[in-house]
Amino acid sequence: MHHHCTKAELYREIHQLCEGLNITRDGYPLDMIQFCQERPDIEVACPCFKTPGLKGISCLSTQGEPNVILLNGTLSWKENNFTCAxxxxxxxxxxxxxxxxxxxxxxAKPNQDxxxxxxxxxxxxxxxAPAHLLFPYIAEQYxxxxTWKDYGSFKAKLASIFSVTEAVITYRFESLKYEISQYLAGTPLDRVQFLSASRQRQAGISVRSLNDLEAELLHKETATFKKIHDRKLNLRSIDIHS
Known part of the structure; x- marks a missing residue:
């Protein structure tokens, strides 16, 4: 795969990869660890890394030997499921x-690509958590x-459905904010335009993500509670020295 592909090109590569690996919509949620363990061209192990922040290592086959994936044995299964993918x-x-x-x-480290x-x-x-499965859930629940609590519960539900962490769902809400906005506006999935954040900036596209909407609701609720709390603490209207 060439180094400077677009987001749309990357997604096409991913879909072709899934087809080649016989990953179908009936197979969700995916257990990528088991999936890779069952492949003869991949060896998977889960040692306990001592290097701080290290989540995974992959070693590419060079002379016919299997590829190797090492996952951090101190992390949760859901975290390792994503790292394995x-x-x-x-x-x-x-x-x-x-x-x-x-x-x-x-x-990411400075020396990483x-x-x-x-x-x-x-x-x-x-x-x-592919877009073609994720978007209908979002449209149904939107x-x-x-409230911000609704968003938190929804993220937890999606994380359970796709066997990922809530951080992955938050990442999807952010990285797909432009695509989600198109889908919610009625654009069919096969007509949705996939653009990276840099391409969106170049095109002058500015879209709020579901994470932004969640944060706005939290801010409003916090501000409301603060006003109520301040009123309760306002003693200037009461003569406490009488």
Missing amino acids: HELIHITLHKGGPAKSFNCFEK AFLEWQANEGAAEIL SQLT
Whole structure:
């Protein structure tokens, strides 16, 4: 896969990858760890990493031996489920590049290729919680999201449905904010335009994400409670010295 692909091109690559791996909509939620363990061309192990922030390592096959995925044994299954999908992207889409191994951290390191890590994160998210399955849930629930707690409950529900962490759902809400806005406005899924954040900025597109709407509701509720609390503490209207 070429280094400077667009978001739409990445998604097409991911869909082709899923087809090649026989991942169908009937197979959701996906257990990527078991899936990779069952493949003869991949070896998976879960050692307890001592390096702070290290979540996964992938070693690409060079002479016919299996690819290797190492997952942090101290993390939860859902966290490792996403990391396994992330490392699978490196193994399958980045095998033609100069790198023969990838160390993936909680926060990207300066010496890492930020674009390849974006591809792996975005690709893993699309494998585990694909837009064509995620968007209908959002459209069905959207009108009922009237408080910030509703958003929190909805994220937890989606995380359970797709066997990912709520952080992955939050990431999807943010990275797909433009695409979600199109779908909620009535655009059919096959007509939705997928654009990266940089391409959106270049086109002058500014869209609030579901995370932004959640934050706005939380801010309003917090401000309301603060006003009520301040009124209760306002003693100037009472002569307490009488």
